[in-house]
Amino acid sequence: MGSGKSTALEALERLGALTLSADEVVHSLYEQQHVVDQLVDRWGAVVAPAGAVDRAALARLAFADEQQRAWLEGLIWPLVAAQVAAFREGSVVHTPPPPAAVVETPLLFEAGMEGIYDATIAVIANEELRRERAAGRGHEALDERNARQLSQQQKADRATYVVINDGTPAELEAELSLILERLAG
Secondary structure, rough: OOHHHHHHHHHHHHOOOOOEEEHHHHHHHHOOOOHHHHHHHHHOHHHHHHHOOOHHHHHHHOOHHHHHHHHHHHHHHHHHHHHHHHHHHHHHOOOOOOOEEEEEEOOOOOOOOOOOOOOOEEOOOOOHHHHHHHHHHOOOOHHHHHOOOOOHHHHHHOOEEEEEEEOOHHHHHHHHHHHHHHHOO
């Protein structure tokens, strides 16, 4: 969280890549009634006052306990995977062919999903900068979320490409442009 994955995804889209944000997929799932119903059945109306999922309340409940988090992931991850698969299938027949089809996937390595992609990009940043960015975006349960993530170095070690995002958005985009050239070549 706070490394700049979303900013990188926006830059890749500007550079011509087809993009999908798994976070946005999750947010759209939280608007589907069958998902809302299951969340309310699990945690009560506090997670969906007036029928809309309160993501901050959900984060406090789900990330405070390993079993609760595992239950939420068991509900959401298969639904996300289905949408990612559909995106990938659509990218193959897209006209004109994009230089890349990119899926922003938080917890990619933690979920063991890196094998479904041709290449991976780890966007990493200074820890203090990450914390500031995440707090500025209003993320709840930061310590609990960070505790279950691999370190920045572990992600870098597993990725095909690594981008250090401690600079400006323009610097990030320039780095990503070079990666797209390598992928297309």
